[in-house]
Amino acid sequence: MASYSTKAFLILGRINISRSRLQNATNRATYVSVLSMNSPTGNRASCRYQVGVPRTEKMPVDQDWTAVYPSAAPFRPNAVPLPVRMGYPIKGGVAPDKKANLELIKIPNFLHLTPAAIKKHCEALKPFCTEWPLALDTDAKCDEHFPIKVQTTHFVSAGPSLRNPSARIVHLKVKLSSLNLDDHARKKMIKLVGSRYCKKTDILTITTDSCPLRKQNYDYAMYLLTVLYHESWKIEGWEAEKTVADMEEYSWENSPSQRNLLDTLTRMKVVEEEGGEEVRQQLLGQAEVQEYKDSVTRLKNEGENEDTLLQYKEAVKKVLKL
Amino acid sequence: MALQRIFGFSTQPLPFSVAQASQTENHIGQFYTVPASHIHTLFPHGLPLRYQQQIKTFNEACVMIRQPALEVISYLKQTDYNKPALRYIFYGTNGSGKTMSLCHTIHFCYTQGWLVLHIPDAHRWVKNCKELLQSSFNSARFDQPLQATEWLRNFRITNESFLTKIKTKHRYVWTKREFTEEGSLLGELVDQGISRVKSSSDVVGAVMKELRLQSGQSDAAFRLVVAVDGVNALWGRSTIKKEDKTAVDPDELTLIHNARKLMKNDWNGGAIITTLSQTGSLYSPKLSYRPQELLGQVKRGFDCMDPFIPVSVPNYSEKEFESCYLYYIDRHWLQHPQSHTEEGKKELIFLSNRNPWMLDKICAFL
Numbered sequence: 173m174a175s176y177s178t179k180a181f182l183i184l185g186r187i188n189i190s191r192s193r194l195q196n197a198t199n200r201a202t203y204v205s206v207l208s209m210n211s212p213t214g215n216r217a218s219c220r221y222q223v224g225v226p227r228t229e230k231m232p233v234d235q236d237w238t239a240v241y242p243s244a245a246p247f248r249p250n251a252v253p254l255p256v257r258m259g260y261p262i263k264g265g266v267a268p269d270k271k272a273n274l275e276l277i278k279i280p281n282f283l284h285l286t287p288a289a290i291k292k293h294c295e296a297l298k299p300f301c302t303e304w305p306l307a308l309d310t311d312a313k314c315d316e317h318f319p320i321k322v323q324t325t326h327f328v329s330a331g332p333s334l335r336n337p338s339a340r341i342v343h344l345k346v347k348l349s350s351l352n353l354d355d356h357a358r359k360k361m362i363k364l365v366g367s368r369y370c371k372k373t374d375i376l377t378i379t380t381d382s383c384p385l386r387k388q389n390y391d392y393a394m395y396l397l398t399v400l401y402h403e404s405w406k407i408e409g410w411e412a413e414k415t416v417a418d419m420e421e422y423s424w425e426n427s428p429s430q431r432n433l434l435d436t437l438t439r440m441k442v443v444e445e446e447g448g449e450e451v452r453q454q455l456l457g458q459a460e461v462q463e464y465k466d467s468v469t470r471l472k473n474e475g476e477n478e479d480t481l482l483q484y485k486e487a488v489k490k491v492l493k494l
Numbered sequence: 495m496a497l498q499r500i501f502g503f504s505t506q507p508l509p510f511s512v513a514q515a516s517q518t519e520n521h522i523g524q525f526y527t528v529p530a531s532h533i534h535t536l537f538p539h540g541l542p543l544r545y546q547q548q549i550k551t552f553n554e555a556c557v558m559i560r561q562p563a564l565e566v567i568s569y570l571k572q573t574d575y576n577k578p579a580l581r582y583i584f585y586g587t588n589g590s591g592k593t594m595s596l597c598h599t600i601h602f603c604y605t606q607g608w609l610v611l612h613i614p615d616a617h618r619w620v621k622n623c624k625e626l627l628q629s630s631f632n633s634a635r636f637d638q639p640l641q642a643t644e645w646l647r648n649f650r651i652t653n654e655s656f657l658t659k660i661k662t663k664h665r666y667v668w669t670k671r672e673f674t675e676e677g678s679l680l681g682e683l684v685d686q687g688i689s690r691v692k693s694s695s696d697v698v699g700a701v702m703k704e705l706r707l708q709s710g711q712s713d714a715a716f717r718l719v720v721a722v723d724g725v726n727a728l729w730g731r732s733t734i735k736k737e738d739k740t741a742v743d744p745d746e747l748t749l750i751h752n753a754r755k756l757m758k759n760d761w762n763g764g765a766i767i768t769t770l771s772q773t774g775s776l777y778s779p780k781l782s783y784r785p786q787e788l789l790g791q792v793k794r795g796f797d798c799m800d801p802f803i804p805v806s807v808p809n810y811s812e813k814e815f816e817s818c819y820l821y822y823i824d825r826h827w828l829q830h831p832q833s834h835t836e837e838g839k840k841e842l843i844f845l846s847n848r849n850p851w852m853l854d855k856i857c858a859f860l
Contacts, residue, residue: 428797436759436801440577464801476784481804488801492580494569 226250238292241284247276252283319350322393324386342389344378344397351401359420360411361404422472424465433464433491440492460490517559517567523817525556528601536604538648539614540723542593544854552825558814560591562807563598569803570603570765575717576710578759581799583725584769586807587783589851592769593723595807599767603719608764609656611649611705611756616724617774619749620732626742631696635748636736642694642749646687649701657681659715663707666700668693680704699752706755710762718764720756724775725768726788728754729795731777757798768799810848818850822857833857 227250231240240251249270257267258275270276308314323343327336348369353361361376362369369376378396380389416427424430437455455461467487471480517526533541533555541549549555566582573580584592600610613619619641629635650657660680667673668690674683680701687697709718722728728750734742744750757766770788772778782788785804789795810818819839822828832838846852 428794429800432797432800436578439760439762468800471786476786478806481784481806485804488803491801492577494572494580494803 228253236288237286238284238289241286241289244284247279247281247283249273249276315347315350319346320397321345322390324390340384340386340389341379341381342386342393344380344390344393345375346397347374348376349374353401353404356407357404361400362420364400364404422469424469429468430465433461436492437461460487463487464491517564519561519564521559522561522564523558523811523813525558525817525821528555528557530555532601532604534651535654536601536610536652537597538651539645540593540600540612540721541597544851544858545594548854552827556821557594557598557601558817559598560595560807560814562591562805563595563602566595566599566767566805567602570599573765575763578762579718579720579764579766581757581759581766581802582768582805583785583799583802584767584805584807585783585785585788587809587849588773589849590807590809591850592771592807594850595805596721596723596767596769600719600721603717603765607716608719609705609709609716610652611702611718611720612652613645613720613722613753614648615771615774616722616727616750616753617771617776619747619753620727620730620734620744621776623734626734626736627692629695629748630693631699631748635746635751636734636742637692637695637748639691639694642698643688643691645698645749646684646694646701650681650684650688656716657684660704660708662700662704664700664704666696668696674700695748698749702752702756706761709764714763718761720764720766722753722757722766722768724771725757725799726770726775726778726790726795728757729790729798730775733776754798810850810853812848815843815848815853818853828857 231253247270249272252270254270256270256276258270258273258279259268261267308317321344323345325339325341327339329336348358348361351361365376365378368378378393380393380396383389383392434452434455438451464487467480467484471484474480533549545555562584566584569580569582584595586592600612604610619638623638623641625638625640627637627639629637657680661677662674662680662683663676665673665676666683668686672686672690674686683697683701683704687694687701690697705718708714709716728744730744732742732744732747734747736742745754757768759766770783770785772780772783772788775788778788785799785802786796789799819828819842823834828834830838833842842853842856846856
């Protein structure tokens with residue numbers, strides 16, 4: 173049992189302020205203090221507030237936890253049977269324990285969302301759901317039949333207004349491989365959307381939030397997708413002016429590297445210039461030249477690392493016959 | 495070829511001599527001494543500053559034989575010199591020994607009797623230029639007389655013997671009254687450049703052109719090795735400003751323009767050996783060391799040098815570190831008693847990560 177030194181219980185009653193000052197004495201009487209129990213001369217009527225056994229000691233192991241924490245509630249040390257400690261360790265010791273620990277009370281806890289509780293929520297929601305179609309049992313099948321994924325967030329809150337402006341945002345994700353795009357269209361699409369395309373996962377994400385309603389944003393996103401698709405298939409006149417700097421990947425044909433190599437090889441073989449085109453074709457057809465071409469393309473497209481540089485070195489040595 | 499003393503590590507206690515041309519893979523990690531006479535002629539410029547101080551301190555120039563240099567030397571031995579010049583690029587992180595590998599290779603070429611055209615640090619030509627003249631030859635370009643004369647002087651020291659043998663094939667007109675006739679000696683051309691400071695950059699260009707034209711011919715008496723340290727400066731940016739405070743493009747500098755022409759492999763009978771250097775380079779990120787990062791994909795450097803043979807220069811291997819450590823101990827360079835213990839050695843390995851420059855810096859006096 174806890175021993176008392178001096179404990180003051182503050183009981184605030186509903187004090188009517190409209191009373192006159194003569195009643196001040198009664199106001200003071202609303203404070204009830206319990207003096208030390210050890211003193212035999214207890215002046216006041218001793219209202220013993222016995223602190224009972226904490227609830228944790230009476231909890232069976234197989235209890236229904238959802239009854240203890242049915243909804244979001246602050247941390248109650250006497251209701252949580254876990255020996256948690258939190259806070260900065262006192263000198264030469266450990267973190268303070270859970271009794272009267274403000275740190276534990278301040279933080280959000282999810283004691284009301286244990287797996288058992290979630291199961292109950294799911295069971296409660298089941299009557300309102302429809303069956304999952306049996307034919308869609310793998311992710312791949314879902315992607316195949318439903319390539320466009322739309323993500324929206326609905327908010328429920330009790331407050332002065334039920335609306336939440338963040339509820340209008342719509343994310344539309346689609347994999348470019350599921351769209352019917354040829355090489356030119358794909359490159360043009362990627363250039364048009366810019367940073368909305370992720371190269372690693374091949375997913376185009378369109379996020380719309382410019383309209384006030386979710387339905388409007390959804391329609392806008394679908395419209396954008398349609399327009400992008402059709403525009404990327406069109407070939408404009410000015411696209412013929414595409415320069416080397418605009419190219420997405422490095423191609424070895426007609427690059428300075430190819431010119432240099434052919435130059436060097438011609439000078440090495442001391443071949444005459446007359447059969448220009450055939451000689452060129454013949455040189456290009458050699459296996460070493462193909463290897464060199466692969467290594468340079470890899471170097472430029474993948475970036476440099478020890479691997480690619482080594483491959484380039486070997487290819488150069490073979491081509492120049494070292 | 496002078497015989498040089500080899501400095502072995504503990505498995506071979508007695509020093510033995512191996513000729514420069516016959517260094518093989520078995521000698522990796524060992525040191526060989528470069529004779530003092532070679533240092534004075536071959537390296538009036540070109541050795542790293544700390545290494546020059548080390549030479550003065552130890553009174554000898556010991557170079558460690560390492561794999562990258564040996565590799566390039568082996569290629570040089572195998573090449574057919576009737577084919578266009580091959581380009582080699584040493585690349586590696588800061589302080590891993592690229593300049594020293596370059597110097598090792600140049601020394602080999604020198605002992606074989608080649609003509610050495612060594613540009614010690616191309617970065618020095620694109621920054622801190624005190625005098626910038628407009629070029630008389632091409633008014634769009636700029637001359638750097640001070641750098642050009644300094645280089646010509648060092649070139650003369652290195653290749654004294656060749657200057658009296660090579661003759662020019664073209665006629666050069668410097669001013670209204672001064673010209674160099676066809677068939678005059680290269681030495682005269684170089685002297686002209688040193689004495690007439692104003693036209694020295696053009697003389698440099700002329701010298702490079704002559705050597706390039708003549709080296710591949712069947713009647714040439716020499717083989718040419720072009721060695722450039724910090725070749726990424728040729729295609730980088732410069733900090734030199736024109737009078738109206740706009741930056742000068744390296745292409746507008748005569749020296750750089752001529753050096754770039756040398757880098758092309760349209761001449762035979764020699765080799766082009768270069769290093770990339772981040773240390774002196776301008777506007778390049780500190781951690782970049784690979785060819786494309788420093789030569790620049792957009793700035794044409796890679797395309798100009800392509801196809802080249804990239805040679806990686808890594809930090810010391812365990813064996814090489816051992817060797818260097820024992821060399822310092824033998825020279826009484828590591829004075830602290832703890833450095834002779836195993837603990838001390840582990841500490842050195844940890845602090846320097848076996849990086850040659852870092853090791854040198856740590857072992858140096860305060």
